[in-house]
Amino acid sequence: MMFNVKLFAILAEQIGRSEVELSIATPITAATVKAALQAQFPQTAAVLADCLVAINQTFVSEEHFAPDEVSEIALIPPVSGG
Amino acid sequence: MMFNVKLFAILAEQIGRSEVELSIATPITAATVKAALQAQFPQTAAVLADCLVAINQTFVSEEHFAPDEVSEIALIPPVSGG
Amino acid sequence: MHYVAIAAQPLDVNALYEKLKAPQFGGIVTFIGTVRQWTDDVETTSLDYTAYTEMAVKELTKLAVEVEAKGANVIIVHRVGHLELTDEAVFVGVAAAHRGEAFKWCEYLIDTVKKQVPIWKKEYDTDKIRWGGPNDVQR
């Protein structure tokens, strides 16, 4: 299924956009989101390895989501606030 | 010998003065200063037990001072800054 | 009552500090992170901060609520946009009854902000541009 995925920081810079539409396998997990970006943008592989995934503005790892549970997906490069 | 001794806080309040002239045995030490105050103002004994002595604005304990080394003597009740 | 924000304008440190004061609290500890010129032999000239703003505010709110539940006032504000040397990047303030708690909780908050709140630094150094800085570990 197609989903919009938010990109930030170095990842947004690499792809040149702050949001991309990706075909993501369901049920949705952190792994399926990352795999979808890498399939479409292989040049992100190194950065992607260190990224986290946020679904509905919460970090996720092993959780599974049905498509209708997902309102927002984001890829989170290593944070560096402070 | 006679010396002026500065008093602070609860000790100054007990005696009603911020400085007293005391006859202090020489060489001067923390112990001779305290003994001199207690001899003249026995009501300070309880507070005095917790006081420190500063000579020339430095805390002293076992050190001995000749009279001409001493320019300022103070009795320091338990501090409570901050 | 906590106050958290992602701010596009310079931080008003004094106004943030004033919000922390309350008669039940005797110890106020603040941490302010400013843009530093040197990191070992790397010289920084300026920074850009960006954030996933909505999620960052949620994460900051969770942290503030967690610490306020122990008995404290908490303020966390992080700057985004372009910052020059000595500009304030982040303000973390904790008012508590006693100072030991205020120190401990303030340090916990900034440590955690740096680990898990979606904010990113793009650092303009004299040799090159770095995402996250030369040593993106806890410093």
Next chain:
Amino acid sequence: MHYVAIAAQPLDVNALYEKLKAPQFGGIVTFIGTVRQWTDDVETTSLDYTAYTEMAVKELTKLAVEVEAKGANVIIVHRVGHLELTDEAVFVGVAAAHRGEAFKWCEYLIDTVKKQVPIWKKEYDTDKIRWGGPNDVQR
């Protein structure tokens, strides 16, 4: 460059904070002690602070110099006179390269100020007047 003082006037927290900033320092930690209303079941209405001013300034200077020698800016100002609830009694600020040092040194300074600098609190509580407060231990 350190700045220490015993101040008869209200502390200007923002002006003191501004003195700490410098391009070589990225972490600024401040501790501000304010007049607290309750200590367990004792209610405080106001305080008087007095100091052995000349000696206190010497002690504060020694402490500031000791910490600045490790690589920091240090400010310590203690108020004397009559203070009401939430008034600032003491400001201790440390700017250092990294935040861990700034936290550690700031806490060390206020702990040491409370132990060995000749300043005294006379506390007006609703039940009686107390020299040093109800619990004159490290709180």
